[in-house]
Amino acid sequence: MNFETIVFYVFAALTVFAALRVITSRNPVHAALFLVLAFCSMAGIWMLLEAEFLAITLVLVYVGAVMVLFLFVVMMLDINLVQLREGFWRWLLFGAALAGLMAFEMIWVLGSSRIFAGRIAIKHAADYSNTKELGRLMYTDYVYPFEIAAVILLLAMVAAIALTFRRRKDAKSQAVAKQVAVRKADRLRLIKMPAENRARQGLDSTEEVAR
């Protein structure tokens, strides 16, 4: 058993533990944090596979951005646990069937000897850039699927915003363009007045200072 195998088993155990806790912990914030842990340990496993680009991107995108927003929302929700658990038995059969189907699919794909027969992971030299290879493939051989996926994501993003965005009538905001466009002449008027003759009013300069 070499060092890499030990590291793999540590990360794998951590991933399984975290994934289990995601669905078993009562507090949704804890569940979200365990999901973060699962992502991080998964990134560790990918790193062992020398897929450093994917591993770092997983941390950057999912842990660094998606889960932050997730936590952001979950923390602000006032979740009633009793209400959440209400439909558990009713939906259990359906959920179990779905889970079984997914597990079957995964075993079918990953376990089939045809896909992985005769394929072993090749160890690359230290100067081999995983990122460059991925980029080359994505922008040459797979450019159409890649671009279509990007457009679908963009569409989903715009649709999500369009569906949930509601403009409040009582909201007030500043029109920054107007603020910037304001000139001195719009706000300030300088008036020229003749100076008053103070001596005639009986005020001398010392009284003026005292006031």
Added chain:
Amino acid sequence: MMELLQTLHQAGQGLFGPLWLPLWTLVKIVAVVAPLMIGVAYLTLAERKVIGYMQVRIGPNRVGPYGLLQPIADGLKLLFKEIIIPTGSNRFLFVIAPIMTLMPALAAWAVIPFDVGMSVANVNAGLLYILAMTSLGVYGVIIAGWASNSKYAFLGALRSAAQIVSYEIAMGFALVCVLMASQSMNLGDIVRGQQGGAGLFGWYFIPLFPMFLVYLIAGVAETNRAPFDVAEGESEIVAGFHVEYSGMAFALFFLAEYANMILIAALTSIMFLGGWLPPFNMAPFTLVPGLFWLLSKMSFVLFLFLWFRATFPRYRYDQLMRLGWKVFIPLTLVWVVVVGAWMQTRYWLW
């Protein structure tokens, strides 16, 4: 210097065998983290002194000559203070949050090159690694805010989460421009890409000047420093996410903030200001070791951080969001296209 390290490396390999690699890595980590911690301590003093002079005060001058022992006194004071864990807080998360803030701030230093070939790890995807690590820092803030079970802390955490996620996008696009210009994500190669006969005119801050500004400002926002310190906002939400923290737990947040500042300064120097390269490619400048140039550039950027704090009032929250989303992101997107087009012409000199 390099030869000495090489011989030491070889001697160690002979002496310790397979145990040498972890040992050597540990030595390298200590060699980076120990000066960093001293730097953090003295950055706090520098901040108080610089802001003091800008406000026509003297700053701390009682502990030691010129107040030089002030950071040590502060550290000792915080070390001996009691850590109070509020009732109704989530104990585990409350304790782990400061650690989670400091961890990424230190981990990111693994790929920073200090001189030619002088880094803890020479990673090909170094730039991505840096982005990933700096994006993890927000967790400490969010968890601290939530676990404290306090309204002010929670408000601070929400503000901070929104702010950091928004500014990360602009920061990421600014870095995309850098990696387009250098055609590499390896930080060492990025510095090497700025090398040339032209000295400081070869550095990326000239072709990528808007990105340099965006990165610097987004860096200030990412580290929650004034004028973008709405996460703390003493005048509005007392101290934001760390209002419930005391003693060493608070000190860890403090350490992380300053370590992050130094990190952003190092990254700005490496990516836009030529890293370890001398400003002029002439005899007296090229003789000085590269580490000196990197440190002086970092000091300059850090001085800017302090200068900002002494100069600008705090941004209002909605203005901050507007700046991030409506100004920086469009600007960086346009500049990505501009740089891409510029690089196809023969006027690209970098």
